[in-house]
Amino acid sequence: MKLIVIKIGGNIIDDDAALQSFLKQFAALDGHKILVHGGGKIATAIGSKLGIEANFINGRRITDKPTLDLVTMIYGGLIGKNIVAALQANGCNAISLTGADGGVITAVKRPVKEVDYGYVGDLQENSVHVDTITKLLDAGMTPVFAPLSYDGQGGLLNTNADTIAQELAKAFATIMPTSLIYCFEKNGVLGNPADDTSVIKKISGADFQVLKDQGIISGGMIPKIENALTAVNKGVQQVIIGHAADLAALIKGETGTWIQ
Amino acid sequence: MKLIVIKIGGNIIDDDAALQSFLKQFAALDGHKILVHGGGKIATAIGSKLGIEANFINGRRITDKPTLDLVTMIYGGLIGKNIVAALQANGCNAISLTGADGGVITAVKRPVKEVDYGYVGDLQENSVHVDTITKLLDAGMTPVFAPLSYDGQGGLLNTNADTIAQELAKAFATIMPTSLIYCFEKNGVLGNPADDTSVIKKISGADFQVLKDQGIISGGMIPKIENALTAVNKGVQQVIIGHAADLAALIKGETGTWIQ
Numbered sequence: 001m002k003l004i005v006i007k008i009g010g011n012i013i014d015d016d017a018a019l020q021s022f023l024k025q026f027a028a029l030d031g032h033k034i035l036v037h038g039g040g041k042i043a044t045a046i047g048s049k050l051g052i053e054a055n056f057i058n059g060r061r062i063t064d065k066p067t068l069d070l071v072t073m074i075y076g077g078l079i080g081k082n083i084v085a086a087l088q089a090n091g092c093n094a095i096s097l098t099g100a101d102g103g104v105i106t107a108v109k110r111p112v113k114e115v116d117y118g119y120v121g122d123l124q125e126n127s128v129h130v131d132t133i134t135k136l137l138d139a140g141m142t143p144v145f146a147p148l149s150y151d152g153q154g155g156l157l158n159t160n161a162d163t164i165a166q167e168l169a170k171a172f173a174t175i176m177p178t179s180l181i182y183c184f185e186k187n188g189v190l191g192n193p194a195d196d197t198s199v200i201k202k203i204s205g206a207d208f209q210v211l212k213d214q215g216i217i218s219g220g221m222i223p224k225i226e227n228a229l230t231a232v233n234k235g236v237q238q239v240i241i242g243h244a245a246d247l248a249a250l251i252k253g254e255t256g257t258w259i260q
Numbered sequence: 261m262k263l264i265v266i267k268i269g270g271n272i273i274d275d276d277a278a279l280q281s282f283l284k285q286f287a288a289l290d291g292h293k294i295l296v297h298g299g300g301k302i303a304t305a306i307g308s309k310l311g312i313e314a315n316f317i318n319g320r321r322i323t324d325k326p327t328l329d330l331v332t333m334i335y336g337g338l339i340g341k342n343i344v345a346a347l348q349a350n351g352c353n354a355i356s357l358t359g360a361d362g363g364v365i366t367a368v369k370r371p372v373k374e375v376d377y378g379y380v381g382d383l384q385e386n387s388v389h390v391d392t393i394t395k396l397l398d399a400g401m402t403p404v405f406a407p408l409s410y411d412g413q414g415g416l417l418n419t420n421a422d423t424i425a426q427e428l429a430k431a432f433a434t435i436m437p438t439s440l441i442y443c444f445e446k447n448g449v450l451g452n453p454a455d456d457t458s459v460i461k462k463i464s465g466a467d468f469q470v471l472k473d474q475g476i477i478s479g480g481m482i483p484k485i486e487n488a489l490t491a492v493n494k495g496v497q498q499v500i501i502g503h504a505a506d507l508a509a510l511i512k513g514e515t516g517t518w519i520q
Contacts, residue, residue, distance in 0.1 A: 046333075049310050069338060073306075077337020078329060081408070081416060085360040089414035093392075095362045100345040101355040102401055132353075132399070139395040141362055148341070154349030156341060 002177040003032045003137075004251065007165035009184035012244045013040035013079060020086060022183065025247040027090035032137045032176075035094070036145040036165040037083060043074040063118040063158040071158050072098075075146040083144055094142045099149035100156055102132045105164065107149035107157050121149035121157030123164070128171035166227045173235040180236050181251060182224065183244035188257035189225065191216060199242075202258045205229050228259035262437040263292040263397075264511065267425035269444035272504045273300035273339060280346060282443065285507040287350035292397045292436075295354070296405040296425040297343060303334040323378040323418040331418050332358075335406040343404050354402045359409035360416055362392045365424065367409035367417050381409035381417030383424070388431035426487045433495040440496050441511060442484065443504035448517035449485065451476060459502075462518045465489050488519035 006026065012018050026035060044054050047070045055062040063071070080096035087094035099105030099121070105128055107121030127149065136143055145168070147161035162182065169180035188199035203211065208225055211217040217225060228239045242256020249255045266286060272278050286295060304314050307330045315322040323331070340356035347354035359365030359381070365388055367381030387409065396403055405428070407421035422442065429440035448459035463471065468485055471477040477485060488499045502516020509515045 046310065050306065051309070072341050073333040073337040075337075076341045077333040077335075081332050081336045081358050081360060084358075085410060085416050086414050088360055088363050088410060089412070093363055094360075095357070097355070098341050098344075100341060100348055103348050103353055132401075135395075135399040139392070139399070141392075150345060150348060152349070154346050156345050 001032055002179070003034065003169075003172050004029060004179045004181060005034045005036065005165050005169040005172070006181045006183060006247075007036040007161055008038065008244055009161075009182075010038040010040040011185040012183065013038060014042065015185075018185070018244060019083075022244045022247065023083065023086045024090050027087050027092035029247070029251070034133075034143050034145065034168055035083070035087075036147070036161050036168065037075075037079060038147060038161040039071065039075050040079065042078070043071055046070065046074060057115050060115070060117065062116070063120050065119065068119040068156060068158060072148065072156055076148055076156075080144060080146045087142065087144070092142050093140055094144050095136060096144045096146065098146050098156060099127075099159070102129070102136070103150065104129045104132050104143075105145070105149045105159075105167075106152050107159060109151055109155075109157055119155065119157050121151065121159040123149065123159065123167045128167050130171050130175060133168075133172075134175075162224055162227050166231050169231050169236045169239075170234040173231075173237070177237050178235075179238040179240070179251065180228070180231050181239075181247075182228070182241045183247070183250070184241075186243060187255065188242045189217065189221060199255070200257050202260060204260055205233075225259060232259055261292055262439070263294065263429075263432050264289060264439045264441060265294045265296065265425050265429040265432070266441045266443060266507075267296040267421055268298065268504055269421075269442070270298040270300040271445040272443065273298060274302065275445075278445070278504060279343075282504045282507065283343065283346045284350050287347050287352035289507070289511070294393075294403050294405065294428055295343070295347075296407070296421050296428065297335075297339060298407060298421040299331065299335050300339065302338070303331055306330065306334060317375050320375070320377065322376070323380050325379065328379040328416060328418060332408065332416055336408055336416075340404060340406045347402065347404070352402050353400055354404050355396060356404045356406065358406050358416060359419070362389070362396070363410065364389045364392050364403075365405070365409045365419075365427075366412050367419060369411055369415075369417060379415065379417050381411065381419040383409065383419065383427045388427050390431050390435060393428075393432075394435075422484055422487055426491050429491050429496045429499075430494040433491075433497070437497050438495075439498040439500070439511070440488070440491050441499075441507075442488070442501045443507070443510070444501070446503060447515065448502045449477065449481060459515070460517050462520060464520055465493075485519060492519055
């Protein structure tokens with residue numbers, strides 16, 4: 001058996017036509033698969049109506065208790081359950097999970113140093129409980145993860161979706177061949193951000209260093225590629241970053257950026 | 261193997277100390293168990309802040325699309341996931357579900373007659389998919405149901421929690437001895453609503469008719485007892501209505517009202 005772990009970014013979540021098209025393609029994939037979804041802008045929009053303002057320090061979001069409740073509602077409830085309903089309608093027996101469900105992803109609340117990030121979870125070496133997730137896969141179900149982990153003491157923790165996808169892939173790579181696919185609204189890692197056709201086909205660790213030094217890779221793409229390279233180094237067979245619009249081509253490696 | 265299906269009402273959800281005490285007792289129960297939770301007042305409070313006003317016709321709530329999204333957030337997300345996190349902290353391997361997760365409870369959108377109730381699900385004879393739920397139980401998990409079912413076509417449906425509990429119990433009663441416990445903030449069915457000690461110990465179908473004719477049982481208690489009697493007639497071994505505060509005594513039949 002092999003496994004595909006696919007992460008879809010917030011911009012796809014925010015675009016219902018793109019999301020439904022993606023979910024249809026995801027449902028059609030054969031074999032064991034796991035979906036990890038990001039948050040999208042809806043949490044910020046609903047939070048604003050509820051008087052829960054987004055709070056950033058040094059560009060990083062702070063998860064206070066009202067924000068944790070907000071993301072639990074939106075990520076764990078509204079987005080997760082609607083994705084599952086849409087996948088079910090496409091013949092995929094999906095089940096939405098946070099890290100607390102089945103105790104499948106435990107994490108440590110980020111220690112307070114210069115900044116108190118609040119209810120944010122950092123995943124550890126043993127955070128992903130492969131046995132329980134495997135039981136769901138073996139029962140014919142497709143886990144759909146919201147970006148929330150569990151502190152082991154009754155609390156949920158807001159957790160980066162890329163990190164959850166990466167840790168799931170790394171943990172499963174120890175027991176079966178595993179691919180990790182990051183889907184977003186771009187065609188891959190671009191050599192020129194203004195040119196959607198300038199996809200860099202392959203990036204190795206050495207390439208990454210050069211591209212970073214040249215300033216071609218910058219900003220939020222840096223941690224994404226660092227995560228991807230870590231996954232490769234930990235035995236994930238295939239790591240690809242690309243557009244959510246044609247999933248089959250992306251998985252075959254016909255489009256997107258291969259990290260290797 | 262035997263199964264206990266327990267439903268907790270909205271007033272317990274709204275009282276955090278009562279809820280945490282109940283969850284600790286629930287976690288300690290041996291054997292297969294399923295929890296079904298109601299909604300509570302928080303959906304109305306948050307809906308009001310979001311400009312989603314509760315809309316009633318003839319005393320029945322109408323679930324329009326914004327209300328469906330609201331209850332998906334609150335029941336499926338905030339309440340369900342926090343109950344699961346609390347149960348996990350008490351050593352119970354809980355997993356929160358709507359009817360869409362694993363496709364476990366399918367329903368029919370209520371037909372429009374005099375009133376259009378909107379996105380409300382009516383359960384049918386074959387609504388509960390026992391096989392999938394059994395796989396979760398056999399994997400050592402405790403399903404926690406939000407009062408939401410699935411229309412089979414990509415949509416969630418708002419569904420009465422008492423009904424979900426009853427249908428789960430009836431479906432499982434065909435394959436294993438099953439108990440159904442309705443927990444709420446009263447000691448049982450009361451002979452005198454003003455006297456909390458006036459618990460009616462046992463109610464049969466014949467008793468119910470008399471108590472209803474005498475006006476002793478009225479209002480929302482009528483459909484609750486009708487549901488309970490139906491469950492008994494369909495083979496559920498034990499149906500009890502009582503207080504959430506002492507679950508062990510309630511299950512043993514030392515407190516509460518037995519429907520038989």
